[in-house]
Structure formats: structure tokens, C-alpha cells
Ligand SMILES: Nc1ncnc2c1ncn2[C@@H]1O[C@H](COP(=O)(O)OP(=O)(O)O)[C@@H](O)[C@H]1O
């Protein structure tokens with residue numbers, strides 16, 4: 001993942017950025033004419049994945065400026081930030097014509113412990129010798145009001161789905177990926193202007209066979225399948241009522257593994273206090289222990305405990321309900337798990353047939369035995385016996401044939 005696609009296809013110069021001409025011109029004018037500016041900061045705002053960070057990087061590249069990046073954790077300690085930016089904003093650079101100081105994603109600066117950091121930043125904006133560029137998804141929060149006045153505001157627009165299509169097709173071309181036109185289209189619409197999400201999804205969906213089809217896409221974005229889970233975790237995370245929590249999973253037909261992943265991904269979006277989050281994760285990990293026992297020993301009566309931990313355990317981890325709306329969502333790991341399962345679907349089904357036949361566990365067959373079958377498969381006589389014995393279907397046979405290991 002080192003050479004990940006968002007990096008590989010990051011624009012090298014501002015001309016490669018799509019659909020943000022106006023914003024980029026404003027940014028360029030701000031940086032180039034920095035000496036004349038009365039406001040020493042520029043605040044780029046707009047939805048995720050539309051090119052805010054990418055345009056700062058591209059511009060620095062283009063103008064041969066050194067990019068000094070600061071993140072939220074630097075701000076926890078105002079002495080540290082003073083030492084990084086205080087000097088960085090005064091010293092001249094040896095190899096570059098100048099610097100841009102990037103403070104990316106200021107939305108991440110939250111709570112009391114960062115107030116000092118914000119103060120430091122605002123002080124810095126008065127005295128800096130180099131342009132400071134900030135980015136935010138939502139700059140209209142009350143706590144940014146002073147900061148807003150100190151900065152030139154530059155709006156980035158949500159990318160049009162056609163733009164997303166264009167970029168994704170470009171990537172397919174250079175990666176040698178074939179695609180159904182409607183599939184690219186569907187993917188682009190579904191990421192709703194977030195090109196980063198689009199690029200990552202494309203990578204994951206095509207990593208198995210360099211092809212993108214609607215079939216996979218439809219399954220992946222099957223709202224009918226996901227809505228009950230979404231509803232259930234919303235109930236769990238939003239209530240402190242034991243009865244409400246306890247019944248939350250009643251309508252969920254997906255297996256609880258997936259529910260656990262959803263909770264894992266979404267708990268931090270709702271629970272803001274570390275001790276609450278710790279409690280919630282403790283419940284989750286206890287539930288996971290029961291899950292292990294259930295699948296190892298088929299102790300189905302443990303399901304009750306697992307259910308209670310996932311619902312009441314997680315729900316009561318918070319001291320009180322949080323107000324307001326939270327957009328719970330499918331996260332990266334869920335996507336990864338789905339793709340992994342797809343990739344290994346045939347291997348799994350072979351393993352389960354083998355397990356039923358030889359009285360071992362499916363997990364054992366999956367990990368230890370199926371690979372051995374792949375070695376044996378170069379012996380065609382043996383192979384056809386196996387096919388018959390395990391009643392393998394065409395797909396499974398094909399899988400084994402394709403992956404046979406020649407010895
Ligand atoms: N307008 C755009 N034109 C071309 N590529 C883009 C654009 N916006 C985003 N990207 C791609 O998506 C990735 C993530 O964009 P980024 O600038 O980090 O988003 P954000 O607005 O959240 O800072 C970039 O590395 C780039 O590959």
C-alpha cells in the first residue's frame with residue numbers, strides 16, 4: 001500500500017487538478033502576491049476529496065516552494081508549534097525559493113486541549129513571513145470565527161460526477177484495467193464527489209482481477225442489505241435505554257461479525273470522551289471473545305451474551321446521549337473485509353466441503369489443506385477423483401485448476 005493510488009495519481013502541477021480553476025487561481029494569487037497581502041493566511045474549504053490538499057502540494061511543487069506541514073497533534077503543544085513554525089516562518093530556505101506552511105484539516109483541532117494551539121496559530125498569522133494555508137471541511141463553526149477573519153476564504157466545490165468519471169477512467173487506462181462503462185459511472189455517482197474515496201474504491205474493487213463490473217458494485221453498495229445494520233448501530237449508539245438497545249439487532253440478518261465491524265468503525269464518530277470509547281471497545285472485545293467460543297465450540301447459548309455486549313454494553317458506555325445527527329457509515333475495513341471474502345469465496349466453499357468430508361474445521365481446511373489440494377491438482381487422475389468425492393461444482397474446479405501448483 002506504500003505506493004497507493006491516491007499518491008501515484010496525485011496532481012504534480014495545478015494544471016492537472018480538475019474542476020477547481022477559480023479556487024486554484026485565487027490560491028496562486030495569494031501565494032505569489034504574498035508580500036502585498038494584508039491577510040497572511042488562506043483558508044481552503046470544501047467537501048472531502050475535492051483537491052484541497054492536492055492543490056497546495058501541486059502549487060508548492062510548481063513554484064519550487066518548500067512545504068512545511070503541521071497537523072493537529074503539533075498543536076497540542078504550543079511550544080512545539082512555536083519552534084516549528086515560529087522559526088520556519090522567519091528563516092529562509094536553502095534549496096527553495098520560499099515556503100508554504102500547510103495546516104491541513106483544522107476541523108480535527110477539537111476540544112479544550114487544542115485551544116492553545118488555535119491561539120498560537122492565530123498569533124502566528126499576524127507575524128508570519130511565509131503564506132499559511134489552512135484547509136477545512138466546515139469553516140463556519142463558531143470556534144473558527146476569529147481565524148476566518150484573519151484568512152482569505154477560498155471555496156473548493158464538490159466535484160461533478162463527470163469529473164470523477166474522467167479521473168477514474170484515466171487511472172484505469174494507465175493501470176490496464178478494463179471496465180463496464182456503467183460500473184465506472186455507478187462508482188462515480190456513489191462516492192458523491194469524493195475523489196479520494198473513488199480512487200480507493202477503484203483500487204480495492206479491481207485488485208483481484210483488473211476488471212470493474214456492475215455485479216460487484218451492486219453488491220458492495222447494496223443499501224437494502226446495509227440499512228438494517230445502519231439502523232441497528234444508530235439505535236445502539238444513540239440510546240441509553242436498555243430495552244431499546246437490547247432489541248436493536250433483532251432485525252439484522254447479516255452475521256454479527258459485520259455488525260461488530262460497523263460498531264468498531266462508527267463508535268468513535270459518536271463517543272467523544274476517551275473513557276466512554278474505552279468502555280465501548282471493552283464491550284466489543286468481550287463480545288469478540290464470545291464470538292470465538294461460539295464458532296470454535298458451537299456454543300450457541302453464548303449468543304445471548306454476545307448480543308447483550310454489542311447492544312447494552314456499547315449503549316451504556318456513554319454517560320449521556322449525544323445530541324445532534326451523526327452520519328454513520330460503512331468504513332474502509334468493512335470494504336476490505338468484503339473484498340477479502342469475495343476473493344476467497346471459492347477457496348472457502350471448497351474448504352467447507354472438505355471439512356464436512358474429513359471432519360476437520362472449515363478454518364483448518366482453509367488454512368492448511370486447500371493449498372495442499374492445489375499441489376495435488378497437477379495429477380489429473382487424482383483431481384477427477386477429488387472432484388467426484390467432494391462434489392465440486394464448475395466454479396470450484398476452475399478455481400483449483402487455475403491455481404494449481406506444478407511440481
Ligand atoms: N480536483 C481534482 N483533480 C484531480 N485529482 C483530484 C482532485 N481532487 C482530488 N483528487 C485526487 O484525490 C486525492 C485526494 O484529494 P485531496 O486533495 O487530498 O482531497 P481533500 O480535498 O480532502 O484535501 C488526490 O491525491 C488526487 O489524486
Ligand SMILES: [Mg+2]
Pocket residue numbers: 052053054104105135
Ligand atoms: Mg485534505
